[in-house]
Amino acid sequence: MSPLGGDERAAAEAARGFMPSAEGLALAEAATSVDPAIGPFLEVGSYCGKSACYLGPVAKRHRTLLFCVDHHRGSEENQQGWEWHEPDLVDPEVGKMDTLPTFRKTVHDAGLEGVVTAVVGDSPAIATVWATPLSFLFIDGGHGTEPARMDYEGWAPKVAVGGLFAIHDVFPDPADGGRPPYEQIYQPAMASGLFDEVSATGSLRVLRRR
Ligand code: SAH
Numbered sequence: 001m002s003p004l005g006g007d008e009r010a011a012a013e014a015a016r017g018f019m020p021s022a023e024g025l026a027l028a029e030a031a032t033s034v035d036p037a038i039g040p041f042l043e044v045g046s047y048c049g050k051s052a053c054y055l056g057p058v059a060k061r062h063r064t065l066l067f068c069v070d071h072h073r074g075s076e077e078n079q080q081g082w083e084w085h086e087p088d089l090v091d092p093e094v095g096k097m098d099t100l101p102t103f104r105k106t107v108h109d110a111g112l113e114g115v116v117t118a119v120v121g122d123s124p125a126i127a128t129v130w131a132t133p134l135s136f137l138f139i140d141g142g143h144g145t146e147p148a149r150m151d152y153e154g155w156a157p158k159v160a161v162g163g164l165f166a167i168h169d170v171f172p173d174p175a176d177g178g179r180p181p182y183e184q185i186y187q188p189a190m191a192s193g194l195f196d197e198v199s200a201t202g203s204l205r206v207l208r209r210r
Pocket residue numbers: 016017018019044045046047048049050051052069070071072073074075076099121122123124140141142143147
């Protein structure tokens with residue numbers, strides 16, 4: 001059975017961003033299985049709100065919140081001259097990327113205001129002061145070596161025992177994509193002895209905190 005209703009799935013698939021449908025549905029399915037009594041959901045890296053459209057409806061049914069951490073200035077690979085740049089997302093007055101207006105519109109149109117809660121700022125800085133244990137953590141932020149390492153170090157300890165930890169863009173074979181999510185997040189998580197892998201869908205890995 002699909003973890004999302006027809007309208008929810010259509011909204012997620014129509015949203016702008018970087019989340020293939022099969023992986024988004026796997027994300028939603030994993031989130032459906034957690035016990036929301038242990039804490040809220042949090043994602044690192046929201047961009048225009050696509051993955052939030054997969055996780056948000058599940059958070060809503062669980063009567064919890066999905067916190068979406070992003071500075072909305074884009075990752076290195078989203079900047080002008082890089083592979084994943086979208087020029088219409090640059091704020092011409094500021095001269096920087098700004099995905100927050102699109103994110104807000106996406107969340108509004110998906111009927112997820114009140115559930116999907118933007119936390120606008122620098123991920124490692126927010127992790128430093130974040131105290132609430134999480135039932136579901138999804139990391140899809142900066143994909144450079146240092147950003148990926150800092151997201152792992154900052155956020156992995158926030159996953160409550162029994163909670164799930166999902167990681168995007170994990171490519172064990174270098175021919176398929178960049179190394180940092182695999183080397184700086186997935187491998188250290190598995191080596192820590194604190195997580196068991198529960199599913200793999202495309203480049204998505206879902207781990208459970210022991
Ligand atoms: N999950 C999204 C894609 C995220 S793209 C989707 O489904 O489409 C990666 C995002 O990480 C970008 O929006 C970028 O702004 C954000 N990001 C990168 N480094 C960050 C940092 N240090 N703090 C906060 N957000 C960051």
